Amino acid sequence: MQITSESRVDKHVIEPAREPLHSRQAAPRLPAALVLLLPTVVVLLLLTIYPTIYSFSLSLNEWNMSNRLATWNFVGLGNYVAILRDARFWNAAQITGTFILGTVTAQLLLGLGIALLLQRQVVAQGFVRTALLLPMMTTPVVVGLIWRFMYNPTQGILNYLLGSVGLPTPNWLGSLKTGLISVMIADIWEWTPFMILILLAALQTLPQEPFEAAAIDGANAWQAFTHITLPLLRPTIVVAVLLRVIDSFKTFDLVYVLTNGGPGTSTETLSFYTYKWGFKFFQMGYAAALSFVMLIMVVIFANLLILTSTRKRGAE
Amino acid sequence: MRDRQDVVSQLGYRGTRRQLLKGAGALGLAAGLGASRSLGRAAAQEVRFGKLSKEWDGATLNVSLVAEPRSDAIQKLTPAFTEATGITVNYTILPYPNLEEKQLTALTQQTGEQDLIHVDCVWMGQYAGQGWLYPVQEFVDQTDPAVLDLEDFMPRVLAEQSMWEDKLYGLPFINAVFALYYRTDIFNEMGLEPPQTWDELAATAKTIHEAKSADGVAGLTLMGRRGVQLLCTHLNVFGSMGGYYYDENYKPTMASEAGINSIEYLKSLLPYAVEGALSNDYDETAAAFQQGLAAMNLQWQNAAPQFVDPDASKIIGKWNITQVPGVADGNAIKRTPTFGGWNLGISADSQNKDAAWEYLVWATSKPIEIELAPSGPGARRSTLSDPELQKTYIEYSMMLETLDSALGRPRIPVWPQMNDAIAASLSEVMVGQTDAKDAMTALDGQLADILQGGGFGV
Numbered sequence: 185m186q187i188t189s190e191s192r193v194d195k196h197v198i199e200p201a202r203e204p205l206h207s208r209q210a211a212p213r214l215p216a217a218l219v220l221l222l223p224t225v226v227v228l229l230l231l232t233i234y235p236t237i238y239s240f241s242l243s244l245n246e247w248n249m250s251n252r253l254a255t256w257n258f259v260g261l262g263n264y265v266a267i268l269r270d271a272r273f274w275n276a277a278q279i280t281g282t283f284i285l286g287t288v289t290a291q292l293l294l295g296l297g298i299a300l301l302l303q304r305q306v307v308a309q310g311f312v313r314t315a316l317l318l319p320m321m322t323t324p325v326v327v328g329l330i331w332r333f334m335y336n337p338t339q340g341i342l343n344y345l346l347g348s349v350g351l352p353t354p355n356w357l358g359s360l361k362t363g364l365i366s367v368m369i370a371d372i373w374e375w376t377p378f379m380i381l382i383l384l385a386a387l388q389t390l391p392q393e394p395f396e397a398a399a400i401d402g403a404n405a406w407q408a409f410t411h412i413t414l415p416l417l418r419p420t421i422v423v424a425v426l427l428r429v430i431d432s433f434k435t436f437d438l439v440y441v442l443t444n445g446g447p448g449t450s451t452e453t454l455s456f457y458t459y460k461w462g463f464k465f466f467q468m469g470y471a472a473a474l475s476f477v478m479l480i481m482v483v484i485f486a487n488l489l490i491l492t493s494t495r496k497r498g499a500e
Numbered sequence: 501m502r503d504r505q506d507v508v509s510q511l512g513y514r515g516t517r518r519q520l521l522k523g524a525g526a527l528g529l530a531a532g533l534g535a536s537r538s539l540g541r542a543a544a545q546e547v548r549f550g551k552l553s554k555e556w557d558g559a560t561l562n563v564s565l566v567a568e569p570r571s572d573a574i575q576k577l578t579p580a581f582t583e584a585t586g587i588t589v590n591y592t593i594l595p596y597p598n599l600e601e602k603q604l605t606a607l608t609q610q611t612g613e614q615d616l617i618h619v620d621c622v623w624m625g626q627y628a629g630q631g632w633l634y635p636v637q638e639f640v641d642q643t644d645p646a647v648l649d650l651e652d653f654m655p656r657v658l659a660e661q662s663m664w665e666d667k668l669y670g671l672p673f674i675n676a677v678f679a680l681y682y683r684t685d686i687f688n689e690m691g692l693e694p695p696q697t698w699d700e701l702a703a704t705a706k707t708i709h710e711a712k713s714a715d716g717v718a719g720l721t722l723m724g725r726r727g728v729q730l731l732c733t734h735l736n737v738f739g740s741m742g743g744y745y746y747d748e749n750y751k752p753t754m755a756s757e758a759g760i761n762s763i764e765y766l767k768s769l770l771p772y773a774v775e776g777a778l779s780n781d782y783d784e785t786a787a788a789f790q791q792g793l794a795a796m797n798l799q800w801q802n803a804a805p806q807f808v809d810p811d812a813s814k815i816i817g818k819w820n821i822t823q824v825p826g827v828a829d830g831n832a833i834k835r836t837p838t839f840g841g842w843n844l845g846i847s848a849d850s851q852n853k854d855a856a857w858e859y860l861v862w863a864t865s866k867p868i869e870i871e872l873a874p875s876g877p878g879a880r881r882s883t884l885s886d887p888e889l890q891k892t893y894i895e896y897s898m899m900l901e902t903l904d905s906a907l908g909r910p911r912i913p914v915w916p917q918m919n920d921a922i923a924a925s926l927s928e929v930m931v932g933q934t935d936a937k938d939a940m941t942a943l944d945g946q947l948a949d950i951l952q953g954g955g956f957g958v
Binding site: 465 | 600607610626774916917932
């Protein structure tokens with residue numbers, strides 16, 4: 185969120201105008217401000233802070249929910265130590281990393297390319313944008329089911345089309361080579377429109393002056409793109425990538441429907457693995473610890489991304 | 501063999517038989533009730549259940565069932581029950597992958613929100629062993645024996661689906677055992693006999709595949725997708741080779757000769773299997789056989805109704821069903837078809853246990869079993885051996901032959917975790933991610949951790 189507020193050029197214009205209003209009313213209205221803040225604080229406490237503390241303390245315990253007589257049994261950092269020694273956790277972490285890298289990169293490149301094309305579009309804009317929204321609005325489980333039908337090696341349309349032009353017809357979801365890629369393709373299909381829409385919106389708000397100046401200086405289209413469009417888009421790209429990475433990190437539905445983590449363990453993502461511990465094995469303590477490890481990984485990654493992007497901005 | 505005996509005694513099979521005999525008498529001593537209570541009731545000998553009386557008029561039951569044809573069928577028959585008893589029945593029918601998590605999250609609240617719950621036989625350790633199900637012996641003693649007729653249930657089905665540590669926790673509802681389906685037209689045309697051993701199965705699949713795959717008919721189809729179906733398919737082979745998941749001391753034995761050979765054997769069938777067998781689950785496998793894409797199908801017998809479905813099946817009158825192959829043992833053949841099925845039990849927190857039992861007695865009674873037959877077989881010997889039904893449901897005689905020799909999966913509380921680890925490793929071998937010996941050795945390590953974590957074989 186910091187990035188967006190920084191990137192808003194007009195922010196500086198609004199701020200000074202507000203200041204007199206603010207300083208005039210702030211002092212006598214303090215209790216009122218507290219009262220107005222209270223609902224938000226209460227809601228946050230109930231919906232975010234309390235569950236977080238609860239699940240963190242759960243992660244320090246062993247609790248088998250499927251046992252009627254089981255109680256919380258404090259194990260300290262035992263669950264976390266076990267996770268570090270858990271080969272299937274590391275396997276899932278690696279798969280999740282590959283998944284994020286592959287899907288987000290493809291979504292960014294495709295999204296940017298298509299957004300640049302759509303920027304020039306003059307007819308049927310509304311229709312195209314609505315159509316683009318459709319994959320995003322479809323429930324991931326439904327997306328998974330549709331792709332599962334299409335991927336079916338004997339009755340699916342993909343292999344029918346490939347076979348009719350004489351290309352090889354792989355067993356998309358059943359083979360080690362294509363299992364993860366197949367899940368990634370479905371994810372890319374679903375979420376590229378998200379990138380397109382965000383980047384298109386940003387492209388349309390870019391100021392025209394730098395481009396006009398560059399054109400006068402004799403810059404060609406490619407130079408204008410790399411030296412003006414991309415730097416101006418960077419804050420938007422960082423936010424879009426961040427949102428997609430966080431979302432990808434949690435990918436569950438597609439894996440659940442398409443491959444159930446298989447073949448072997450080749451598509452077992454972290455959230456799928458966590459789900460197994462929570463709702464198949466009912467070891468809630470271990471599942472909570474897994475969730476916290478994921479949370480820590482996301483927070484570290486997000487901060488690294490923000491840090492590198494702001495440092496680059498500073499260097500310019 | 502030792503493993504097998506261990507499993508059988510662990511299931512309380514022998515105990516069951518004894519208990520049933522006692523249950524048929526007036527006293528419910530074997531149920532672990534206090535002797536005085538039992539005697540008191542024996543004196544009264546009041547029959548409250550099985551009469552479809554109005555005793556519980558106005559009660560409402562919530563029933564949680566797995567999404568299988570039989571569950572939909574019982575729902576359709578329920579208005580007659582409601583009319584006779586005044587008991588309203590609400591159903592929540594959920595697909596297998598979501599059922600357990602929904603049930604257990606509701607049960608954990610201990611509010612009695614669910615009165616009757618459908619329990620996969622391999623969850624009995626979790627549900628009955630950990631206190632979520634209510635032992636029903638006290639109700640059995642008050643039920644009209646002519647209606648309930650416990651002796652009529654196949655003893656092994658009753659023991660494995662509905663009993664835990666010698667106590668009865670419900671009645672069987674949905675019943676399944678592995679079988680080999682084959683296409684009679686193709687077998688006749690090629691002069692083949694149904695395979696009796698695994699070697700014969702592989703040879704037959706190869707012969708047919710070589711002759712027919714150009715016409716779009718593969719040698720066989722099987723459920724190769726990572727999951728419980730792959731595990732159940734594998735157990736047919738594994739068990740008959742003399743293997744089991746662990747020995748009598750709960751030491752994992754997947755890296756045994758039987759463990760390695762059995763999964764390598766399944767993998768060796770893949771060249772003769774339908775394209776995509778590795779991503780096929782129950783539905784895809786049944787569909788492939790139903791559409792005539794394979795000459796043999798290794799699957800649960802309860803897929804059979806799909807192959808006689810006039811709207812969808814392309815193989816009506818062209819198939820038969822037989823016992824799963826086994827391993828030659830002298831002149832005999834050792835077969836261990838995998839066993840499955842569902843218990844319908846009463847939740848320990850139910851506020852309507854009496855009405856729930858009345859429903860349960862009705863839903864598993866002989867007339868209802870006959871009405872439910874089109875959606876899948878029941879567990880009563882009388883219906884399975886009914887000559888009229890056997891004409892329509894050709895799988896019944898095979899079931900009578902195999903149900904009592906079938907091999908069940910472990911039912912200990914940590915089984916779901918073991919199930920997941922085993923299925924993942926079997927899948928790894930099937931797709932060639934790992935060599936069988938390495939995968940099974942690594943799996944033994946994982947299973948030992950899980951078993952020890954659950955307090956077994958420390």
